[in-house]
Amino acid sequence: MSLVSEEFPNVVPYRAEEITIPADVTPERVPTHIVDYSGTSRPRVFHSSDSAVTEKCLYFRKTWCGGASRVPLILVGNKSDLVEHSSMETILPIMNQYSEIETCVECSAKNLKNISELFYYAQKAVLHPTGPLYCPEKKDMKPLCVKALTRIFKVSDLDNDGILNDNELNFFQRTCFNTPLEPQALEDVKNVVRKNLNDGVCDNGLTLKGFLFLHTLFIQRGRHETTWTVLRRFGYDDDLELNQDYLFPPLKVPPDCTTELNHNAYLFLQSIFDKHDKDRDCALSPEELRDLFDVFPYMPWGPDVNNTVCTNDQGWITYQGYLSQWTLTTYLDVQRCLEYLGYLGYSIIAEQESQASGITVTRDKKIDLQKKQTQRSVFRCNVFGDIGCGKSGFLQAFLGRNLMVKQKPEEHRSYYAISTTYVYGQEKYLLLHEVFPDFDYLSDADLACDIVCLVYDVSNPYSFDYCAKVFKQYFTDSKTPCMIIAAKSDLPEIKQMYGCSPLEFCRRHRMPPPQSFTCNTAAAPSRDIYTKLTTMAMYPHVSQADLTTSTFWLRASVGATVFAVLGFTMYRVLQLK
Numbered sequence: 072m073s074l075v076s077e078e079f080p081n082v083v084p085y086r087a088e089e090i091t092i093p094a095d096v097t098p099e100r101v102p103t104h105i106v107d108y109s110g111t112s113r114p115r116v117f118h119s120s121d122s123a124v125t126e127k128c129l130y131f132r133k134t135w136c137g138g139a140s141r142v143p144l145i146l147v148g149n150k151s152d153l154v155e156h157s158s159m160e161t162i163l164p165i166m167n168q169y170s171e172i173e174t175c176v177e178c179s180a181k182n183l184k185n186i187s188e189l190f191y192y193a194q195k196a197v198l199h200p201t202g203p204l205y206c207p208e209k210k211d212m213k214p215l216c217v218k219a220l221t222r223i224f225k226v227s228d229l230d231n232d233g234i235l236n237d238n239e240l241n242f243f244q245r246t247c248f249n250t251p252l253e254p255q256a257l258e259d260v261k262n263v264v265r266k267n268l269n270d271g272v273c274d275n276g277l278t279l280k281g282f283l284f285l286h287t288l289f290i291q292r293g294r295h296e297t298t299w300t301v302l303r304r305f306g307y308d309d310d311l312e313l314n315q316d317y318l319f320p321p322l323k324v325p326p327d328c329t330t331e332l333n334h335n336a337y338l339f340l341q342s343i344f345d346k347h348d349k350d351r352d353c354a355l356s357p358e359e360l361r362d363l364f365d366v367f368p369y370m371p372w373g374p375d376v377n378n379t380v381c382t383n384d385q386g387w388i389t390y391q392g393y394l395s396q397w398t399l400t401t402y403l404d405v406q407r408c409l410e411y412l413g414y415l416g417y418s419i420i421a422e423q424e425s426q427a428s429g430i431t432v433t434r435d436k437k438i439d440l441q442k443k444q445t446q447r448s449v450f451r452c453n454v455f456g457d458i459g460c461g462k463s464g465f466l467q468a469f470l471g472r473n474l475m476v477k478q479k480p481e482e483h484r485s486y487y488a489i490s491t492t493y494v495y496g497q498e499k500y501l502l503l504h505e506v507f508p509d510f511d512y513l514s515d516a517d518l519a520c521d522i523v524c525l526v527y528d529v530s531n532p533y534s535f536d537y538c539a540k541v542f543k544q545y546f547t548d549s550k551t552p553c554m555i556i557a558a559k560s561d562l563p564e565i566k567q568m569y570g571c572s573p574l575e576f577c578r579r580h581r582m583p584p585p586q587s588f589t590c591n592t593a594a595a596p597s598r599d600i601y602t603k604l605t606t607m608a609m610y611p612h613v614s615q616a617d618l619t620t621s622t623f624w625l626r627a628s629v630g631a632t633v634f635a636v637l638g639f640t641m642y643r644v645l646q647l648k
């Protein structure tokens with residue numbers, strides 16, 4: 072009542088009415104609801120001369136906080152006008168004992184001492200609790216807080232030299248507090264750190280140790296809202312976990328649409344690669360890779376990734392391979408991609424609203440088909456074939472690996488391979504997926520793709536039968552173009568035990584003729600086939616048409632401007648044997 076009337080009421084009701092302080096009169100700009108409790112039922116506010124405070128605290132904790140709840144408490148010593156000495160000395164040990172007690176304050180309702188302060192502390196205790204950040208007994212930050220701030224440091228260390236230089240500090244300051252730091256303020260901060268720590272400042276920049284020290288200092292001086300502002304800006308919630316809203320911003324992906332990274336996201340990922348490729352060999356050594364994912368709560372890429380994307384001679388993921396893997400994740404599991412970009416701090420560093428702004432949701436495939444054009448840059452090819460016909464070899468060959476290089480199949484095998492091809496000078500991603508040969512296991516995802524590869528083994532007379540069966544069961548009337556691969560063409564060809572020859576089969580079903588392929592080569596296997604597949608995936612209407620007549624190319628109604636380039640090149644790409 073003293074707070075609202077700003078004077079001491081001589082007569083007080085048994086229990087005051089509930090009061091709401093509007094947001095605009097509070098320093099933290101939050102409306103605050105105050106509820107009075109009657110002292111006859113439970114003690115709430117202690118007389119500062121009360122010696123049994125500890126006991127009441129315990130009682131309090133049990134009845135009010137249920138022991139486990141994280142509702143912060145403020146210990147208030149009222150009627151300070153009646154005593155001459157402060158009771159703080161007796162109170163502080165109690166405060167240290169109970170981490171729920173955020174603040175102790177002495178006040179007097181009679182002379183209004185600390186009354187508005189008290190409610191300000193109450194607001195602060197809710198908005199910026201010290202509990203999760205700091206351990207008063209150890210006089211140090213809690214491990215989760217150190218972990219979060221370490222991640223923030225790493226994300227903000229744009230060149231990954233372990234030091235926040237002036238540029239990086241300014242960027243950090245702008246991102247968190249919307250204002251740049253005055254040059255003098257910047258120097259002052261560094262000087263404070265220098266004075267207290269000998270390795271807090273290095274090369275005129277802040278080290279991780281210095282950064283952590285600074286936050287400890289903020290908290291110790293009651294400025295923990297500064298640390299909270301930083302933590303919240305980087306996506307942390309009150310439990311110092313990354314917020315689900317931060318990690319998974321809403322993104323709508325209608326059916327028949329796919330997800331790709333846009334230019335901005337690729338630029339960001341490129342900068343992340345650059346800052347971790349310390350020896351500049353355009354590949355990530357296991358150590359560099361670990362460092363890159365240090366800001367993740369877990370290692371997202373297993374050893375199978377090395378069999379999914381291009382690697383260098385040492386088996387390390389190359390720049391190309393790194394971008395390919397990101398492309399794959401975005402295509403197959405966009406939620407995961409959003410999560411990963413969140414760990415890397417995409418929205419903060421690239422100054423975007425959320426990770427979702429790094430994603431392009433392509434238009435419905437049916438519209439592409441209708442308009443006979445596509446803006447997409449990732450195409451999916453599902454590879455079917457009987458057991459042992461050479462599917463894995465076909466996938467690995469796309470990564471430049473011949474039979475000799477191909478990794479031991481059982482070890483960290485991958486059913487995906489992704490890399491780039493060039494179609495009319497444009498770089499496109501082709502995603503190959505090896506489908507498990509058992510018919511009973513075919514899911515919708517096994518069937519949904521932009522192009523189908525049916526692989527048979529020229530040296531195995533029973534292998535074509537499987538291709539014919541899959542085709543007839545699933546793809547005869549489908550709009551998805553199909554291509555037959557005659558694998559292991561280095562081996563002597565044996566006549567297939569099937570009603571007609573593979574060539575005849577293709578002719579009957581208006582498919583391009585079987586494409587010979589081998590990965591049993593001395594050098595890297597030929598890439599032609601992958602370019603053809605990508606081209607067919609991009610222009611499905613073309614491959615559906617009758618490819619045997621040359622006039623087809625004139626009839627194919629591709630956009631007039633594209634046509635000049637297209638007509639000739641595409642003909643060559645899809646050239647019949």
Ligand SMILES: Nc1nc2c(ncn2[C@@H]2O[C@H](COP(=O)(O)OP(=O)(O)OP(=O)(O)O)[C@@H](O)[C@H]2O)c(=O)[nH]1
Pocket residue numbers: 456457458459460461462463464465474480508558559560561562588589590591
């Ligand atoms: N000569 C020759 N052998 C090949 C070629 N491609 C694959 N092979 C061999 O054929 C066998 C099966 O190859 P994979 O690529 O594992 O066949 P797959 O279709 O993936 O087999 P599953 O996954 O078990 O269904 C292996 O022993 C390979 O070494 C090739 O182009 N030429």
Ligand SMILES: [Ca+2]
Pocket residue numbers: 228229230231232233234235236239
């Ligand atoms: Ca740096």
Ligand SMILES: [Ca+2]
Pocket residue numbers: 347348349350351352353354355356359
């Ligand atoms: Ca490297």
Ligand SMILES: [Mg+2]
Pocket residue numbers: 084085086087107108109110
């Ligand atoms: Mg009362």
Ligand SMILES: [Mg+2]
Pocket residue numbers: 462463464505
């Ligand atoms: Mg295989």
